[in-house]
Amino acid sequence: MITLKTISKKVNDGKRISPNEALFLFESNDLFGIGELAALVNERTNGPHVFFNVNRHINPTNICVNRCAFCAFSRTAGDDGAYTLALDEICRMAREAEGEGATEVHIVGGLHPDLAFEFYEETLRAIRHTAPKLHIKAFTAVEIEYFSRISGLTIEQVFERLISAGLGSMPGGGAEILVEEVRQKICPEKISGARWLEIIRLAHLAGLKTNATMLYGHVETVADRVAHMEILRNLQDQTGGFQAFIPLAFQTENSDLKLDIKGTSGLDDLKTLAIARIFLDNFHHIKAYWIMLGEKIAQVSLAFGVNDLDGTVIEEKIGHGAGAKSPQTLTKEGIIRLIRKAGKTPVERDTLYNPICSF
Numbered sequence: 001m002i003t004l005k006t007i008s009k010k011v012n013d014g015k016r017i018s019p020n021e022a023l024f025l026f027e028s029n030d031l032f033g034i035g036e037l038a039a040l041v042n043e044r045t046n047g048p049h050v051f052f053n054v055n056r057h058i059n060p061t062n063i064c065v066n067r068c069a070f071c072a073f074s075r076t077a078g079d080d081g082a083y084t085l086a087l088d089e090i091c092r093m094a095r096e097a098e099g100e101g102a103t104e105v106h107i108v109g110g111l112h113p114d115l116a117f118e119f120y121e122e123t124l125r126a127i128r129h130t131a132p133k134l135h136i137k138a139f140t141a142v143e144i145e146y147f148s149r150i151s152g153l154t155i156e157q158v159f160e161r162l163i164s165a166g167l168g169s170m171p172g173g174g175a176e177i178l179v180e181e182v183r184q185k186i187c188p189e190k191i192s193g194a195r196w197l198e199i200i201r202l203a204h205l206a207g208l209k210t211n212a213t214m215l216y217g218h219v220e221t222v223a224d225r226v227a228h229m230e231i232l233r234n235l236q237d238q239t240g241g242f243q244a245f246i247p248l249a250f251q252t253e254n255s256d257l258k259l260d261i262k263g264t265s266g267l268d269d270l271k272t273l274a275i276a277r278i279f280l281d282n283f284h285h286i287k288a289y290w291i292m293l294g295e296k297i298a299q300v301s302l303a304f305g306v307n308d309l310d311g312t313v314i315e316e317k318i319g320h321g322a323g324a325k326s327p328q329t330l331t332k333e334g335i336i337r338l339i340r341k342a343g344k345t346p347v348e349r350d351t352l353y354n355p356i357c358s359f
C-alpha cells in the first residue's frame with residue numbers, strides 16, 4: 001500500500017518515485033509532509049542556494065495563427081491591440097536590458113502568418129551585434145516547428161541556422177499538458193505533445209539546453225499532470241538536456257477557456273511545485289515563475305523544494321494579458337530580499353546556471 005511513509009522511505013533512500021506514488025501525493029492533503037520531502041530533495045541537490053537571473057522578456061509579435069483557447073496574449077492580424085515590433089525596437093530593448101545589467105533576453109512570440117524565417121535569424125544577429133554580452137534564450141518548440149514549416153527547412157537545419165545566428169538556448173513554453181485529450185480542449189491548433197517532445201529532443205541533440213513548462217489549473221486532471229511529468233522525466237533520462245521545470249499557474253482572465261474557477265489555489269501551487277521536485281529526480285532545477293504565482297507564493301515555495309526564482313523579467317505580457325496581479329517587474333534587490341527573508345542564499349546565475357555572484 002502506498003503511504004506518505006513508504007514514499008518518504010524511498011526518497012530518503014535516494015530512489016525514484018512512481019507515477020502512482022506521485023498521484024497519491026496529489027490526492028493527499030498533507031501539504032507539510034509533501035513539502036518537507038521536497039525540501040529534503042532540494043537540500044540534497046542544491047543546498048541553501050536559490051538561483052535567480054536578471055533578464056528581459058521580448059515578445060516580437062502577438063499575432064498568432066494558432067489562437068489557443070487559454071491564451072489572452074495572442075491576436076489575429078488587424079485586431080485591436082495586434083502588434084509586431086520593428087527590428088530597431090527589439091534591438092533598443094536588448095541594448096537597454098544589457099545596459100541595466102541583464103545577462104539574458106528571453107524571446108517568444110506568436111506564429112505570425114507573414115513574417116519569413118529570415119526575420120527571426122536577422123533578429124538574433126541584430127541582438128548579438130547590438131548587445132553582445134546577452135545570452136539569447138529564444139523560441140519555443142512550437143515556434144521552431146512553425147519556422148520549419150514556413151521555410152521548408154528540416155528541424156535540424158532550422159536549429160543549425162538559428163544557432164549560427166546567435167541562439168544560445170530555448171525556453172520551455174508550448175508544452176502545456178503533453179496529453180492529447182487535454183491539448184484538443186485547450187489548444188487544438190497547436191503541435192501535438194509528441195511533436196513538441198520530438199523537437200525538444202532534436203534541440204538537445206543539437207546541443208541546446210531547454211526548459212520544460214507545465215500549464216496547470218484548467219481542464220486537466222492531476223493524473224494528466226503526472227503523465228506530463230513522466231513524459232519529461234523519460235526524455236531527460238535519454239538526453240539530459242532539460243535545465244529547469246517550470247509549472248505555470250493558469251491565469252483565467254480574457255481567455256476563451258471559460259472555467260468556473262478563478263485561478264489556482266495557493267495550496268495547489270505549492271503542492272504542484274513540491275511534487276515536481278520529488279518526482280523529477282533527474283531535473284536539477286525547479287523554477288517558481290512569480291509572475292503567475294504572485295510574489296508571496298513564490299517566496300513560500302522556497303520552503304517547498306523550489307531553488308530558482310524567475311526573474312527580474314521587465315514588462316511581462318503573457319500572464320498580465322490574462323489578469324496576473326503580480327507587478328510587471330521585480331528589481332534585483334527585491335528578489336534578493338525575497339530570497340534572504342526565506343532564509344536562503346541568493347545566487348545570481350547566467351542562463352546556463354553558472355553562478356555569477358552570491359549575496
Ligand code: V47
Nearest residue numbers: 070071171172173174211213215248249250251322
Ligand atoms: O507556453 C499562456 C503560458 C507560456 C497563459 O523557460 C499562460 O524560462 C498562464 O513558457 N496563464 C509561455 N500561463 C511562457 C513560458 C515561460 C515563462 C517563464 C520562463 C520560461 C522559461 C518559460 O505561457 C505558454 C503557455 O503555457 N501561458 N497563457 C495564461 N493565461
Ligand code: SF4
Nearest residue numbers: 064066067068071074
Ligand atoms: Fe499563439 Fe503561443 Fe498564444 Fe498559442 S500560446 S495562441 S501558440 S502565442
